[in-house]
Amino acid sequence: MTIFKHNGSAVVAMVGKNCFAIASDRRLGVQLQTIATDFQRISKIHDKLYIGLSGLATDSQTLYQRLVFRHKLYQLREELDMKPETFASLVSAMQYEKRFGPYFCQPVIAGLGDDDKPFICTMDAIGAKELAKDFVVAGTASESLYGACESMFKPDMEAEELFETISQALLSSVDRDCLSGWGGHVYVVTPTEVKERILKGRMD
Amino acid sequence: MECVFGLVGTDFAIVVADTSAVHSILVHKSNEDKIMFLDSHKLVAASGEPGDRVQFTEYIQKNVALYQFRNGIPLTTAAAANFTRGELATALRKNPYSVNILLAGYDKETGPSLYYIDYIATLHKLEKGAFGYGSYFSLSMMDRHYHSGMSVEEAIDLVDKCIAEIRSRLVVAPPNFVIKIVDKDGAREYAWRQSVNDTPVPSA
Numbered sequence: 070m071t072i073f074k075h076n077g078s079a080v081v082a083m084v085g086k087n088c089f090a091i092a093s094d095r096r097l098g099v100q101l102q103t104i105a106t107d108f109q110r111i112s113k114i115h116d117k118l119y120i121g122l123s124g125l126a127t128d129s130q131t132l133y134q135r136l137v138f139r140h141k142l143y144q145l146r147e148e149l150d151m152k153p154e155t156f157a158s159l160v161s162a163m164q165y166e167k168r169f170g171p172y173f174c175q176p177v178i179a180g181l182g183d184d185d186k187p188f189i190c191t192m193d194a195i196g197a198k199e200l201a202k203d204f205v206v207a208g209t210a211s212e213s214l215y216g217a218c219e220s221m222f223k224p225d226m227e228a229e230e231l232f233e234t235i236s237q238a239l240l241s242s243v244d245r246d247c248l249s250g251w252g253g254h255v256y257v258v259t260p261t262e263v264k265e266r267i268l269k270g271r272m273d
Numbered sequence: 274m275e276c277v278f279g280l281v282g283t284d285f286a287i288v289v290a291d292t293s294a295v296h297s298i299l300v301h302k303s304n305e306d307k308i309m310f311l312d313s314h315k316l317v318a319a320s321g322e323p324g325d326r327v328q329f330t331e332y333i334q335k336n337v338a339l340y341q342f343r344n345g346i347p348l349t350t351a352a353a354a355n356f357t358r359g360e361l362a363t364a365l366r367k368n369p370y371s372v373n374i375l376l377a378g379y380d381k382e383t384g385p386s387l388y389y390i391d392y393i394a395t396l397h398k399l400e401k402g403a404f405g406y407g408s409y410f411s412l413s414m415m416d417r418h419y420h421s422g423m424s425v426e427e428a429i430d431l432v433d434k435c436i437a438e439i440r441s442r443l444v445v446a447p448p449n450f451v452i453k454i455v456d457k458d459g460a461r462e463y464a465w466r467q468s469v470n471d472t473p474v475p476s477a
Binding site for chain 1: 358362365366389391393394395396397399402408409412
């Protein structure tokens with residue numbers, strides 16, 4: 070069992086019209102055993118920047134704590150919130166620092182940049198960034214997620230339609246992956262508000 | 274194999290651990306207490322390598338006491354859990370501890386809580402948790418019979434059901450268990466469940 074499949078995870082982010090959505094599953098497992106069904110994989114960095122960390126749960130918790138620390142320092146020095154592009158570069162650099170003993174995490178970063186333009190990206194465990202204009206996926210269910218997103222995605226969706234699309238893509242993908250699932254957690258972020266919703270899917 | 278499990282009730286938390294000290298095929302003793310009093314209102318039930326278990330939990334206990342001496346107030350359960358996770362995470366890539374921990378505590382403001390911390394420093398707050406081969410039986414029993422807001426009698430009844438299941442279905446089932454409880458009056462030993470007694474050695 071490779072280390073990335075130890076806890077099981079699924080994270081996806083999609084771009085809409087002046088908004089983005091980021092979603093994850095809720096299972097925390099130890100290989101075949103499910104420990105919890107309310108595990109938070111997506112965390113807020115600031116009001117317009119979210120990061121979802123898939124992969125090994127302990128490393129995602131450590132990496133998140135280090136990123137919050139770095140971002141708080143940035144806020145104190147620069148008196149600004151970090152732009153998503155800057156934050157993605159920070160995450161990438163922090164991961165490459167551990168090139169020969171990496172954090173076993175694949176982050177998915179989603180945020181609203183200058184002029185509230187949505188930005189999403191993902192990277193591998195050693196910080197190779199993958200920018201995309203439509204959607205990014207990570208986790209044990211990533212192959213299913215690629216397929217589901219590719220077929221369901223349309224450009225310039227409004228917030229409500231984006232929520233429906235990302236939810237359907239997430240739930241149908243995790244249903245084919247035994248290591249992720251037990252519901253979903255979706256954040257839809259527009260320039261004015263953030264809607265956080267819990268999905269009820271197949272609970273198995 | 275070591276069985277540790279715990280659950281949260283209305284205004285208390287219970288942890289149960291087996292009491293066998295085993296080395297390969299030999300049972301050294303069957304009244305080894307694996308649940309330590311972290312402070313007056315916290316319990317740490319630990320399972321794993323015996324040396325690491327004692328060494329690491331004593332280290333945490335002494336540092337929690339030091340915090341109280343320095344600052345005049347005790348740590349909350351959440352703070353103690355995060356401190357424990359931090360120590361495990363720091364040691365993880367240097368010289369890892371093989372200790373799984375269930376940390377149960379009672380805070381005046383927030384009530385009872387239970388934290389699951391596994392040996393690779395994954396932290397999660399839970400209502401019911403378990404480690405070891407016994408977890409396959411105790412988690413399933415708790416999934417079936419647990420509900421939030423259980424009374425002490427109901428919780429002990431569930432604990433006894435779990436112990437009965439472990440005894441009947443686990444091939445290397447430990448014979449004896451200790452049950453400890455923590456509530457507003459503090460942490461204390463509740464009961465032992467023994468099916469094998471150590472024969473007392475006559476004194477010289």
